[in-house]
Amino acid sequence: xxxxxxxxxxxxxxxxxxIEEQVKALIVSGYLPADTVLPSIRALASELGCSVIxxxxxYQNLEQEGYIKTHRxxxxxxxxxxxxxxxxxxxxxxxxxxxxxxxxxxxxxxxxVEIEKLLKIVLKEER
Numbered sequence: 001x002x003x004x005x006x007x008x009x010x011x012x013x014x015x016x017x018x019i020e021e022q023v024k025a026l027i028v029s030g031y032l033p034a035d036t037v038l039p040s041i042r043a044l045a046s047e048l049g050c051s052v053i054x055x056x057x058x059y060q061n062l063e064q065e066g067y068i069k070t071h072r073x074x075x076x077x078x079x080x081x082x083x084x085x086x087x088x089x090x091x092x093x094x095x096x097x098x099x100x101x102x103x104x105x106x107x108x109x110x111x112x113v114e115i116e117k118l119l120k121i122v123l124k125e126e127r
Contacts, residue, residue, distance in 0.1 A: 001037065002039070003022075003044070005018075005026075007048050007049075007050060015048075015050050016055070016058040016061070019054070019055060021093075023058070024067055024093075025093055027068075027078055027081060032078045033078065035077055037077055038068060038076040041055045041076075042055075066079055066081075067079055067081065101119075
């Protein structure tokens with residue numbers, strides 16, 4: 001299975017964290033339902049062009065947080081995520097993206113009114 005994940009070495013965020021956040025989003029959105037087999041650590045590392053250590057760290061963190069489960073000799077599988085947790089994580093993901101957008105706008109010295117205007121333009125374009 002090829003996961004629709006992209007990593008960007010130019011971002012300040014570590015690559016393992018980029019992988020974690022994107023896998024979480026795929027699970028929470030339902031793109032990766034419970035019991036889906038994930039690529040091996042080596043296969044994902046190869047696919048993304050990063051180290052095995054990086055993908056192992058992402059998988060370990062995801063397992064600690066209860067998103068995935070590794071069964072020795074069988075593979076790594078998506079865990080069931082409760083609906084309430086899914087809703088909370090979706091909302092957090094959107095809020096984080098909006099915070100980043102506002103931060104970028106502030107760096108370019110946009111006012112609240114100008115930011116709201118830009119958001120309305122984007123919302124209209126995305127309909």
